Amino acid sequence: MIIKARYVVPVDRPAIEDGAVVIERGRIVAVGSARELPGRPAEDYGDAVICPGFVNAHTHLDLSRLAGRISPGPDFIAWLRRLMAMITAEPATRQRVHQAVRAGIAQSLESGVTMVGDITRTPQWTRQVLSASSLRGVSFGEVTAIGTRRQLLSERLDAALAEDWLYEHMKIGISPHAPYSVEPAGMRACAERADKCNAPLCIHLAETADEERFTRECEGPFADYLRGLGVWDELIPKSGRGPVELAKRTALLGKRTTIAHANYVTDADINRIAAGSASVAYCPRTHRAFEHAPHRFRDMLAAGINVCIGTDSLASNPSLSILDELRFLRREHADLTADEIIAMGTLHGARALGFADVAGSxxxxxxADLAVIPLDASNAAAGWNSIFESRQPPIAVYVSGELHRNISEEPVR
Ligand SMILES: [Zn+2]
Known part of the structure; x- marks a missing residue:
């Protein structure tokens, strides 16, 4: 099968004008100029761009049920309290989780996302839906265990990993949630377990400025938050270190780890992350919604860190579209090149999740995971990067060479 369009953007090499992609049995067998690739195209998308499917390196599909119901703002902990109150008031049930994850997957595919790094609090239910979908990626089981709940660690670690049906398109990962919800010993236990079973890791790290006071001294707003949750006890250790240094000492900065956010980092932290080869998932619109200090992703890129893009959940972001995130980045950073922007939203994400030899370019x-994005007729001559100026969603999305189906109608095993 051959598909063509005015531009093909492979990401691992320069864009091709009048390009074509040849697909056989779900794989890409050739990419190049349409003139040089013989055969009649199954589809000629005309004034459009064919690019790799987008990678949402950090999201929580099961929180899609809270879409638009809590608004993020400068007070992160107030938002977290509202989130937890809502989860308590409407506890996760199999049906609610299935519905939310299905909605999240449908929204992802429609926006051209073909790979996700998804964190779930209820792996047993989320994975029933994810594994039946065509999305590729990692399903990270979330681990929280702090204070009076520290003894739940091994049970939660088992739950995060427990799967006897691993699929080729979906890996099982572990997410020690954050340094204010897992103690250093728990962080290390997650890292060791991941090491043993070669599982990807994800941790929310240095998301707010207050996190450092908590990891160093066990004081400040996060300590109060834990008291409010009723899980505080005096045995929670003070590490005397900032969150990134703590992550390094608990073996969480390796190649297998995606750090979500890293919003508050020093030069030394950037060096630590670069030395460990962890990836950073920057979530541009969620970052803005919480009114954080400017993100240092450009310093991270300059230091050689693999910076990828996430949306975070619909409890803090208006959509699950990575293309929307890239368009936001383009508006905010006019000097970033289109090549840099699209790489962060595709290949870098695949690298972070351990799928770089399978997809991402x-x-x-x-x-053959790809998105086809239309160009406005007036912009088409200006080059492929005008997809960032337009507001149009993809007109077609392929996963393993197949046009995506309406997953909301797929049966769940
Ligand atoms: Zn998150």
């Missing part, structure tokens, strides 16, 4: 041999 239009490369011969990789799976």
């Amino acid at each position: 239009l490369t011969t041999g990789k799976m």
Whole structure:
């Protein structure tokens, strides 16, 4: 099958004008100029851009049920309290989780996202839906265990990993939630377990400025938050270190780890992350909604860190579209090149999640996961990067060479 369009953007090499992609049995077998690739195209998308499917490196699909029901603002902990209150008032049930994850998957695919790093509090239910979908990626089981709940650690670690049906398109990962919800010993236990079973890791780290006071001295707003939750006890250790240094000492900065946010980092932290080879998932619109200090993703890129893009959940972000995030970045950072922007939203995400040899770029041999984005007729001559100026969603999305189906109608095992 051949598909063509005015531009093909492979990401691992320069864009091709009048390009084509040849797909066989779900894989890309050739990418190049339409003139040089013989055969009649199954589809000629005309004034459009064919690019790799987008990678949402950090999201929580099961929170899609809270879409638009709590608004983020400068007080992160107030938002967290509202979130927890809502989860308590409407506890997760199999049906609610299935519904939310299904809605999240449908929204992802419609926006051109073909791979996710998804964190779930209820792996047993989320994975029933995710594994039946065509999305690729990692399902991270979330682990929280602090204070009076520290003894739940091993049970939660088992739950995060417990799966006897692993799928080729979906890996199982572990997410020690954050340094204010897992103690250093628990963080280390997650890292060791991940090491043993070669599982990807994800942690919310240095998300707010207050986190440092908590990891160093066990004081400040996060200590009060834990008291409010009723889980505080005097045995929670003071590490005497900032969150990134603590993550390093608990073996959480390795290549297998995606750090969500890293909003408050020093030069030394950037060096620590670069030295460990962890990836950073920057969530541009969620970052803005919480009114954080400017993100240092450009310093991170300059230090050689693999910076990828996430949306976070619909409890803090208006959509699950990585293309929307990239368009936001383009508006905010006019000097970033289109190549840099699209790489963060595709190949870097695949690298972070351990799928770089499977997808993330239009490369011969990789799976044919791609998005087709229309160009406004008036902009088409201006180059492929005008997809960032337009507001149009993709007109087609392929996963493993198949046009995506309406997953809300797919049966759940
Ligand atoms: Zn998150």
